[in-house]
Amino acid sequence: MTDTARPDLSASLADRLTVERAVSDLRRSTPVIITENAQAWLVLPTEAATAGAMIELLPDGAPLTLVLTANRAEALGLMGDDALIARRLRSPYEAGLADPTHPAGSGAPGAMPLTIEAPLPAIADAAIRLMKAAQLLPAALIVPLPAPISGLMSLPRSLVLEATLQGDPRLRRLSDARVPLTGAEKTRIVSFRDQVTGIDHLALLIGEPLGQDAPLVRLHSSCITGDLLGSLRCDCGEQLRGAITAMNDAGGGILLYLQQEGRGIGIVNKLRAYALQDDGLDTVDANTALGFENDERDFAIAAEMLRQLDVPAIRLLTNNPRKVGHLAGFGVEVRERVQHAFPGNPHNRNYLAAKARKAGHLLPVEE
Numbered sequence: 001m002t003d004t005a006r007p008d009l010s011a012s013l014a015d016r017l018t019v020e021r022a023v024s025d026l027r028r029s030t031p032v033i034i035t036e037n038a039q040a041w042l043v044l045p046t047e048a049a050t051a052g053a054m055i056e057l058l059p060d061g062a063p064l065t066l067v068l069t070a071n072r073a074e075a076l077g078l079m080g081d082d083a084l085i086a087r088r089l090r091s092p093y094e095a096g097l098a099d100p101t102h103p104a105g106s107g108a109p110g111a112m113p114l115t116i117e118a119p120l121p122a123i124a125d126a127a128i129r130l131m132k133a134a135q136l137l138p139a140a141l142i143v144p145l146p147a148p149i150s151g152l153m154s155l156p157r158s159l160v161l162e163a164t165l166q167g168d169p170r171l172r173r174l175s176d177a178r179v180p181l182t183g184a185e186k187t188r189i190v191s192f193r194d195q196v197t198g199i200d201h202l203a204l205l206i207g208e209p210l211g212q213d214a215p216l217v218r219l220h221s222s223c224i225t226g227d228l229l230g231s232l233r234c235d236c237g238e239q240l241r242g243a244i245t246a247m248n249d250a251g252g253g254i255l256l257y258l259q260q261e262g263r264g265i266g267i268v269n270k271l272r273a274y275a276l277q278d279d280g281l282d283t284v285d286a287n288t289a290l291g292f293e294n295d296e297r298d299f300a301i302a303a304e305m306l307r308q309l310d311v312p313a314i315r316l317l318t319n320n321p322r323k324v325g326h327l328a329g330f331g332v333e334v335r336e337r338v339q340h341a342f343p344g345n346p347h348n349r350n351y352l353a354a355k356a357r358k359a360g361h362l363l364p365v366e367e
């Protein structure tokens with residue numbers, strides 16, 4: 001079995017592990033400290049602030065600054081050409097402004113609490129990167145710290161920026177087992193673990209793909225609702241089972257099952273996006289109203305899995321040109337894009353139409 005994990009803990013890997021520990025604290029509503037030059041800032045996820053978590057740590061009378069992405073600012077009708085904006089708050093509870101599914105953030109632009117513009121804190125970019133890595137809403141409450149607080153993770157801004165760059169996954173190949181599937185009895189599942197995030201990704205080897213020149217491959221991002229629960233809001237379940245059947249019929253194929261729920265925003269945020277879609281936004285605008293990009297996924301993971309499986313050339317089952325471009329950028333030869341569309345239903349018709357219209361998906365548009 002190949003094991004490509006580096007034996008030593010290089011400086012950059014150590015930095016990435018430090019950032020992952022901070023991410024894990026933030027997911028538990030624990031603030032972290034980011035430093036830049038001689039200044040330290042307490043950084044609290046807005047989700048934690050609105051829930052009142054750890055608010056007692058905020059120094060009395062210190063200025064509270066809310067950092068938002070440009071996408072969230074635009075949804076709120078706030079002006080600005082920059083990637084991030086900062087607003088001064090009177091109370092941490094006003095951080096609900098960052099969340100369009102929260103009463104404070106869901107009103108019409110004029111109905112939001114009065115906020116005062118604030119200069120962008122030096123660590124704003126690092127704070128937003130951490131929130132995204134933690135799959136929290138990409139908004140942070142930031143307070144300059146007059147004195148250090150012991151017991152919290154503290155990390156320099158530069159380290160956060162370097163460690164959250166996508167494109168260099170450290171995957172370790174682990175188990176390999178026979179798992180007969182309905183529609184593809186000759187299937188093996190090979191598992192990979194991201195040595196930085198600890199997240200596991202799977203490669204389903206259906207039939208005999210490894211001997212083939214350019215086997216069928218699908219990059220399938222996890223969808224708990226569609227793949228597992230049979231949700232009709234998307235086409236993921238059909239695409240998953242359809243890919244398995246197509247690969248079995250072709251004598252072999254590789255389905256990479258990637259833990260990238262909700263195009264990389266996580267299950268909680270995907271469900272928030274669904275709530276916004278019920279209020280009339282489409283799948284793209286719901287992501288940006290939450291402050292995210294339309295697609296936050298890192299397909300370098302898929303390219304690295306193919307590299308470790310020794311599959312340099314593929315035929316890719318997808319309607320998403322972004323997947324083709326990213327894989328090619330990471331050195332995978334995509335010899336052919338194979339259409340992978342299924343008939344819509346009344347619940348996913350708008351979703352499929354928005355992907356075709358706005359996200360460049362090559363889907364047959366239904367009447």
Ligand SMILES: Nc1nc2c(ncn2[C@@H]2O[C@H](COP(=O)(O)OP(=O)(O)OP(=O)(O)O)[C@@H](O)[C@H]2O)c(=O)[nH]1
Pocket residue numbers: 219220221222223224233234236239260261262263264265269270273274283287317318319320323340351355361
């Ligand atoms: N944020 C968000 N994610 C969604 C929504 N609907 C489905 N998803 C997620 O979108 C991803 C679908 O991924 P893929 O099956 O790789 O699909 P794709 O990028 O549309 O490309 P192809 O299916 O290959 O054409 C899964 O992670 C789903 O959880 C939605 O409305 N909002």
Ligand SMILES: [Zn+2]
Pocket residue numbers: 223225226227234235236237
């Ligand atoms: Zn889905």
